[in-house]
């Protein structure tokens with residue numbers, strides 16, 4: 001089976017763009033965007049207590065809830081965050097230690113410190129990662145059952161120096177972008193007070209809607225991307241569509257749920273104040289691993305779970321073989 005299935009088959013989600021110049025000129029991106037949005041233009045029904053939250057998310061593409069956790073729970077999450085970063089200083093910089101992702105933007109990371117951790121600490125896991133409210137709202141918007149744990153992070157971001165003012169714009173995350181052309185959810189919890197001076201998240205409310213205008217805009221972008229690999233969109237581009245980005249400022253313990261089919265970007269730092277967040281990413285809802293990891297006891301579920309196991313086993317075997325080959329050479 002592994003011979004016909006690519007290694008990342010289980011964990012791959014449909015990307016922002018796909019295909020070459022000709023297929024996109026012929027409308028591939030239009031067809032895939034329509035296909036990826038069909039049956040999920042409106043959120044699913046949720047229990048009464050969550051209705052107004054989901055309505056806001058449907059209207060704006062982002063839902064902001066200040067003071068999300070009871071004070072003691074929030075303080076424990078913040079404590080777990082602080083402990084996870086003990087022994088690390090944002091002022092230490094070693095180009096050699098940049099992660100694979102960071103190496104794509106060396107100029108940015110010379111000025112801005114970033115450290116992402118995927119913690120399994122108890123309070124963060126119980127109240128944030130396995131949060132029933134967040135889970136129900138997310139699955140209603142995305143129209144996918146969640147069978148796995150979302151990607152979960154602590155994220156420390158801080159400017160190290162006030163020199164090099166334009167450094168923030170050397171990362172593509174500084175420009176408005178949609179992560180993918182279908183509903184997808186990211187969740188942020190501010191762990192300190194965040195505003196325009198310490199890189200507040202920026203979101204263009206209403207830009208998550210699939211409209212004819214958006215579809216035509218996407219068509220142009222898909223052809224440009226296929227030709228040049230340029231995916232930069234500017235505030236002026238999206239203003240022409242009637243979308244206006246705004247900073248999502250909030251005190252510590254502000255939670256927001258963002259549909260990242262909408263246009264968003266990372267804010268800039270004007271001070272050396274850090275931006276500390278806990279984040280969840282539900283992109284895995286689009287993967288075959290999530291679809292096949294059915295947790296029922298019926299025959300189909302048993303078979304699909306076995307498929308996942310087999311693919312993982314074959315992948316591990318291949319990895320082991322390539323590692324031992326490398327060791328021999």
Ligand SMILES: [Fe+2]
Nearest residue numbers: 177178179260
């Ligand atoms: Fe993004």
